Amino acid sequence: MSSSPAAPLSYLFVPGHRPERFAKALASGADRVIIDLEDAVPPSDKAAAREAIAAWMSSASEEIRGKVLIRINDASTGWYAEDLRLLRQVRAACVMLPKCESRRQLADVLAPLDAGATALPLVETARGLLAALDLATAPGVARLAFGSLDYMADLDIPADSPALQHAAIQLAIASRAAGLPSPVAGVTPDIDADRVAADMAQARCLGFGAKMCIHPAQLDAVHGALRPGAEELAWAQRVLAAWHAAGGGALQLDGKMVDRPVVLKAERIMALAARTP
Structure with a gap:
């Protein structure tokens, strides 16, 4: 399953207590930047991070605000209650909600924000996995994201466990549904x-269309793994x-039938190629 042509391909984390890195992250080539209040910020720096985000967001343009998520x-x-106050204060356009397990959690976060605000x-x-379809169909949800490292910890499974692939496939199915x-x-x-490219290629095979990154150096690998190959692109062009x-109408090409579903696949390949030159 390909990503929607309008959907971001890469999301880059930047620590919320390092405001000097915000502009660099936005200039990195990432489609979206996630300013983090969670794992990347030590407990002693949570308050300072909120202050830094509030100060920076107060002068950010609408274009920049549209590219920024706050986790x-x-x-x-x-820290949750203070984080919600920050979201209201800066009128966050998009929120990333960790360990999300219910529509109620999403509603609590989005209710005080502007009507167009969204959540990942x-x-x-x-x-959270058992509630995937419920989350995917909740008002304001832009997209699901897989916290695979935390999921492995929750189930106490290794990175090569089939259970991890099972979870990924369920998220892809819920998203499509x-x-x-x-x-x-x-x-x-x-x-x-x-390693990053291999992980993204595997995720793409499971139905994913984007990836979270923790370093700007990972972005090219993600975009490259999502870029259609020369043979794939040539096939789409011929179709x-x-x-x-x-x-x-249906026709034959290279001894195979071509009908509307095949054409849709070719169109998605061409759209993705246009976004990953």
Whole structure:
């Protein structure tokens, strides 16, 4: 399953207590930047991070605000209430909600925000996975994201466990059933480009269309892994040329039938190629 042409392909985390990195993250080539209040910020710096985000967001343009997500701490922590106040203060356009397990959590976060605000629920637990379709169809949800490292910890499974692939596939199915863009794959702790590219290629095979990154050096590998290959692109071009030449309707190409579903796949390949030059 391909990502929607309009859907971001990469999401780059930047620590909320390091405001000097915000502009650099936005200039990195990432489609979206996630200013983090959760894992990347030590407990002693949570308050300072909120202050830094509030100050920076107060002068950010609407274009920049549209590219920024804020990941808050989850509702079980002592920082959650203050994080919600920050979201209201800065009129956040998009929120990433960790360890999301219910529509109620999403409603609580989005209710005080502007009507157009959206959320990316992070599915990181068994409870979250079982609620995947419910989350995907909740009002204001832009896309599902897979917190794979936390999910492995929750189930106490290794990175090569089939249970991890099972969870990923369930998120892809729930996203498609809800009419959302393909979900966002979890981070790769290794900065190595080959490892990042391999992880993104595997995630793409499971139905994912984007990836979270923890370092700007990972972005090219993510975009490259999502870029259609030369053979794939040539196939899509030939399919569309034959389809248009025939004026629509089923036809044969290379001994295989070409009908509307095949054409849709070719169109998605061409759209993705246009976004990953």
